[in-house]
Amino acid sequence: MIAPFELHFMSRALTEIVLLALICGPVSVFVYARRLSFVSDALTHTVFPGVVIGFVAGGLEGVFIGALVAALLTAVVLTVLTRGARVSDDTATAVVLTAMFSIGVVLVSRRSSYTSDLTSFLFGRLLTVTPHQIAETAVLAAVVLVALLIGARAMIFRTFDPAGAAAAGYRIAWIDLWLNVIVALVVVAAVRAVGTILVVALLIVPAAAARMVTDRLAVMAVLGTVLIAGVGYAGLLLSWTASLSYGVALTSASSVVLLLVAAYLLLIPVRLIRDRRRGSPPPVPERNSAHELVG
Amino acid sequence: MTLALRYAGVSLGYQGRAVLTDVNLELRAGQRLALVGPNGAGKSTLIKSMLGLVPVLRGEAEVLGGERGRAGYVPQTDTLDADFPISVRRVVMMGRYRRIGWWRPARTEDRRAVAEALDRVGLADRASHRFGTLSGGQRQRVLLARAIAAEPRLLLLDEPFNGVDVVSQEAIVRVLRELSADGAALVVSTHDFAVARELADLVCLLNGRQWAVGPPAETLTAGPLRRTYGGSVVDLDNDMVLIEP
Numbered sequence: 001m002i003a004p005f006e007l008h009f010m011s012r013a014l015t016e017i018v019l020l021a022l023i024c025g026p027v028s029v030f031v032y033a034r035r036l037s038f039v040s041d042a043l044t045h046t047v048f049p050g051v052v053i054g055f056v057a058g059g060l061e062g063v064f065i066g067a068l069v070a071a072l073l074t075a076v077v078l079t080v081l082t083r084g085a086r087v088s089d090d091t092a093t094a095v096v097l098t099a100m101f102s103i104g105v106v107l108v109s110r111r112s113s114y115t116s117d118l119t120s121f122l123f124g125r126l127l128t129v130t131p132h133q134i135a136e137t138a139v140l141a142a143v144v145l146v147a148l149l150i151g152a153r154a155m156i157f158r159t160f161d162p163a164g165a166a167a168a169g170y171r172i173a174w175i176d177l178w179l180n181v182i183v184a185l186v187v188v189a190a191v192r193a194v195g196t197i198l199v200v201a202l203l204i205v206p207a208a209a210a211r212m213v214t215d216r217l218a219v220m221a222v223l224g225t226v227l228i229a230g231v232g233y234a235g236l237l238l239s240w241t242a243s244l245s246y247g248v249a250l251t252s253a254s255s256v257v258l259l260l261v262a263a264y265l266l267l268i269p270v271r272l273i274r275d276r277r278r279g280s281p282p283p284v285p286e287r288n289s290a291h292e293l294v295g
Numbered sequence: 296m297t298l299a300l301r302y303a304g305v306s307l308g309y310q311g312r313a314v315l316t317d318v319n320l321e322l323r324a325g326q327r328l329a330l331v332g333p334n335g336a337g338k339s340t341l342i343k344s345m346l347g348l349v350p351v352l353r354g355e356a357e358v359l360g361g362e363r364g365r366a367g368y369v370p371q372t373d374t375l376d377a378d379f380p381i382s383v384r385r386v387v388m389m390g391r392y393r394r395i396g397w398w399r400p401a402r403t404e405d406r407r408a409v410a411e412a413l414d415r416v417g418l419a420d421r422a423s424h425r426f427g428t429l430s431g432g433q434r435q436r437v438l439l440a441r442a443i444a445a446e447p448r449l450l451l452l453d454e455p456f457n458g459v460d461v462v463s464q465e466a467i468v469r470v471l472r473e474l475s476a477d478g479a480a481l482v483v484s485t486h487d488f489a490v491a492r493e494l495a496d497l498v499c500l501l502n503g504r505q506w507a508v509g510p511p512a513e514t515l516t517a518g519p520l521r522r523t524y525g526g527s528v529v530d531l532d533n534d535m536v537l538i539e540p
């Protein structure tokens with residue numbers, strides 16, 4: 001169970017996953033509570049052209065800067081577009097998502113190694129993570145955790161009761177930008193290891209799974225982290241065993257995500273049992289006074 | 296006496312278009328004002344303007360002599376997500392967030408204020424329950440406790456009695472009376488005449504504009520109500536009932 005991780009590339013992959021677990025766990029709680037699944041999905045796609053431009057300009061090392069610039073730009077654009085509900089959140093997000101993703105595809109198709117590049121951008125290269133990349137992920141993780149710590153209180157208030165938060169003097173648009181930037185940074189941190197498509201699973205599934213077993217935000221964050229780290233370990237082991245013992249080429253990132261989704265599905269009955277045991281809250285008695293005839 | 300609110304010839308609206316005009320109000324510390332009018336009359340708009348969330352298009356509006364931060368707000372509970380994983384205690388603690396700051400942990404005095412506020416609305420035993428598991432009336436009382444925890448000088452409540460059971464309504468009315476006795480000014484929007492009569496020293500009749508302001512005995516009468524609602528009013532034992540036109 002431990003032997004495969006004595007190999008450098010396996011232990012590096014595990015380190016990378018654990019670092020990502022530390023930030024994806026807590027951030028996924030906000031993505032879940034704010035119902036930002038689609039925004040996260042959009043961010044993972046809009047980072048794509050940044051990744052490609054970065055790669056063309058500076059090779060593998062350029063990917064990081066390219067992704068960072070594209071992600072921050074998207075975070076700002078999405079915040080501005082959805083502010084004051086001038087455009088519906090979904091419409092604005094969809095337009096930005098598709099536009100940026102197609103730019104990425106056009107850019108990548110100009111290269112000769114088109115398909116192999118595309119695959120690695122979409123699904124990541126978990127097993128070829130370098131110590132330098134791990135260091136970058138660690139720095140980003142630290143930044144994200146500090147940003148979460150500073151913003152958590154305001155973001156929880158804004159998520160639960162936007163009108164109340166605004167009334168208390170919070171600037172809603174700035175809080176939204178704060179969270180969008182945090183999500184953007186997580187996407188940048190994770191994109192090389194697990195790819196643009198699979199990042200979104202790490203941002204959505206952990207909190208949704210944890211919500212099945214707890215009613216507390218802090219516990220959700222911790223459970224989400226433990227879950228990612230757990231399936232990270234198990235997923236790496238699974239793909240290792242599958243390819244060595246059975247000759248099945250199972251990419252490590254996709255086996256991690258498959259196990260994550262499996263964990264989610266296994267927890268659904270837990271939620272159902274909890275709901276049944278608790279029963280639904282008592283219905284509110286209707287008031288029928290003559291005074292309510294008005295309007 | 297300090298003035299909590301002073302509105303003189305105020306028009307309110309969004310993007311230059313007025314939705315409420317001719318607001319002239321003065322509310323002193325310790326007074327209770329009811330905003331009465333049909334749905335869409337501008338009651339919420341007026342409350343939001345007191346919080347600085349709706350721009351004043353014309354006239355002069357002064358809130359707490361410029362100290363708007365001391366105004367507390369109680370939203371309607373059905374605007375909140377009942378599935379949100381959050382405890383009653385934490386909801387009330389939100390009332391202290393501006394004092395605590397962005398990331399510092401809550402102090403003993405914050406926790407004490409939260410416990411006292413919950414005790415005041417009679418929900419001390421529910422502190423660790425999830426907010427969404429409470430009844431509508433209890434949730435409304437939690438939101439009131441949150442506003443109390445902020446120690447406001449002006450308390451604004453948006454339809455606090457909508458869908459609220461009798462026990463909770465009585466608890467809310469009792470707490471509101473205590474708060475105003477302690478010197479807080481209150482603004483309560485409602486479309487329930489009986490509640491307005493029971494609770495308020497001052498009633499403001501709204502429907503696109505301010506139609507009347509004054510004590511309940513002068514405003515909740517057939518004439519002003521007919522002018523405000525544009526319908527017919529039936530006087531049942533001194534209790535006004537409105538028949539839609």
